[in-house]
Structure formats: C-alpha cells, structure tokens
Amino acid sequence: MSNEIKFDKRNYRRHGDKNKQLIKKSLDELGAGRSIVIDNDGEIIGGNGVFEAWGNKPVKVIESDGSELVVVKRTDLSTNDEKRKKLAVMDNTTSDTSTFDMKLLKADFDIPTLDELGVELKIKDELGVEKPEVEFTEELLEEHNYVVLYFDNSVDWLQAQSLFDLKQVQALNSKEGFRKIGVGRVLKGNVALEKLRKHFSGE
Template sequence: MSKVKLSDLIPDDRNANVGTEYGGYLLTQSLQQLGAGRSILVDRNNRIIAGNKTVETAAAIGLDDVQIVETDGKTIIAVKRIDIDLDSKEGRELALADNKVSQVNLNFDADVVDELAIDFDIDVKSWGFDAIEPEETEIKLPSGEKGFRQMTFTLSDLQAQEVETALKLCKKKNDFQGTGNENSNGNALAAIVAHYLSQFNG
C-alpha cells in the first residue's frame, strides 16, 4: 500500500458519465456526513478509471489523502471502515446513501460513448448501451414537495459559450424569487425561454 494526495490522481478526460446535479448534491452530503466508503479505481499511471465524480467531490470538500492498494485484477479489494458497524444508524445510512448516489448520479454522454466505441473498438451494446438518449429524469427533492427534471443537451463549444454568457447575464438581472427552484442555472434558462416564447405570444 502507498499513500498519495488526491491531486496526484489524473481525472479521465473522456469520462462517459457526466453525472447529475442532484446526484452531485447527494454525493457531497454522503462524503461530508458519513465519510468515504466505496473505493475508486485508477490505472498503473494513477489515471482514474472509476470514481471521477467521487474524486471531484472529495477535492471540493477538502479530502486530500488517498491510500492506494495495488492489484492485478485477480483479487477482490475490500475497503474496511473500522469505525462503523453495518447494523447501526451510520452503517445502514451509508449503505442506503451509496446505493442512491449510484442510482441518481449516472448520466451517460452519448457522444462520448459512441467515440469510445469507435476509438477502442468496444462493443458497447454488449454492455447495455443499445440506444443512449439525453437524460430527462424526474427528481424528488428531500422535502418531497416538488418534482424536478434534469435535462442534458449536447452543444458545440461556441454554443456552450453563448449559453453560459446568456445564463450569467440573466442571473445578474433577475433574483428569481418565488420560482420554487433553488438552481440558478435552471431559473435563468427558464426565464430566457419564457422571454423567447413571449415574442410569439405577445
């Protein structure tokens, strides 16, 4: 075993999972309240194969230390939390959080999957990637009072820059009180769309 810093790890620059906003929120809550559980996976050069979102979130909340266990794939590696019993509030809560974050923080980028299939001759259909469409997922907030949907779009670099600029300008001009949505980007996008539609309805 060896110890390194989180900054020594290299993120996957072609990670097919773009994640979701709600999944990122839950991942942050889990790491902050319950600590690290599931391990990540790196290659021989410390490039991250699995766990990119975990590393991003850990860095954001100040978790710096990484303990590396080397293996050739022929041995199952178990991460042992010596401070937790499964049949305790913390143990069961960590198990639930782990499963829920895995469920809601998965959002595949269809373009990246297609590129990887071509560049590395991967039969992605054999892994269940029959037809990947942009995700539109209904999200229930912790209060359970309102339903939200996560929507993902694929844009060119120029389009993305224009969208980001428009969102920033809209957020400076509006306070979005009373929308029931705490996401500033979502509020700004909805305001821009409403303004656009008003040109046809006015």
C-alpha cells in the first residue's frame, strides 16, 4: 500500500536535518502518533516528513470524505506511561521544528488568504532582521508629549493619510489567530515633522 502513496509535488513544508532526525526518533522510539493525510490520487496533503521517515514499514489507509474525525487510538499506551508523555511532547516538537516554504506559499496564495490560513508572514528590514509583514502600531505612552488631530470629513482624512504615508498596522493587542489591523494613527513626532518638511519644500 505504501508504494501507492506519493509525496506532495508542492510541499509547503520544509524539513531540515534536525526536524527529520526528531521525526525519525519519535517514530523509532515511540511509534506512529498522528495519521498522515492523502488525497484521492494518493498524493500526500500533510505528513510528507513522517511518511519519508516511516520507510517501508506497514501502512494502513482509512478512507474518509472528511465528514468524520479519524481518531488514532494507541492501545499500547496508558495516560501515565512515560512513553505516552514523551509522545505528547514530540508530537509538537516534530511540527515546531519544520518551517514553511514561503516562496511556494506566496506563489499559490495572496497575502490576505495566507493571513486567513494563519500563516505568519515575515519580511526582512535593512539589517536583515525579520519582522512581521504588517508592522505593529507605534505605542503612545503617558510620558510622551503629543497633539491630537481630528478630521471631520473624508477628504481631509485621505489627504492626511497620503501626506503622512499612514499604513496598515497591527494593534498592539493582536495575537496569533486574531490580528487587529487598521490604519496606523500614532506617528512619531520627528517622523511627522520630516514628512511635513519634505512636503512643503517640494522634495
């Protein structure tokens, strides 16, 4: 049966050496935990790394249309077993140590879709340091000196967005799976003054 299963030709997940070693260690010492998923053509949807490490050992395929949750019951493990506890940890570490192939993802999906799918997008700044694709808003602290501008019509507000180059940012209380994104309304004073200087000098 395993010879009928094919690796995903566009696997969105990268498996480095450490990740492959952990997967093999988990399978060799603790046995199979989660099942992998294949499509109707036998191509793997999720679990390429596990299938590769599993090798030629026995494989059992359960057919499903996705309307029922397939639960793997490990009859050899009890709740307090040391082996069971290790499997609970390695079930997560084997996933955490793999990464997404961002080039492949961005080739197949647009950024809003990737955001909906929970993929954390990152870019690199001038120093090569990774940062979120959508930056967090500036924080206004009590010790800061500030002025407040308000706009009672959309024309002036649009001009302000253009003049100050206001971008979409994340709220500071955003969290994984629940990101609040909107126009950034807190701007550092020196940045605002520099933009005004350039505007009025015609630069």
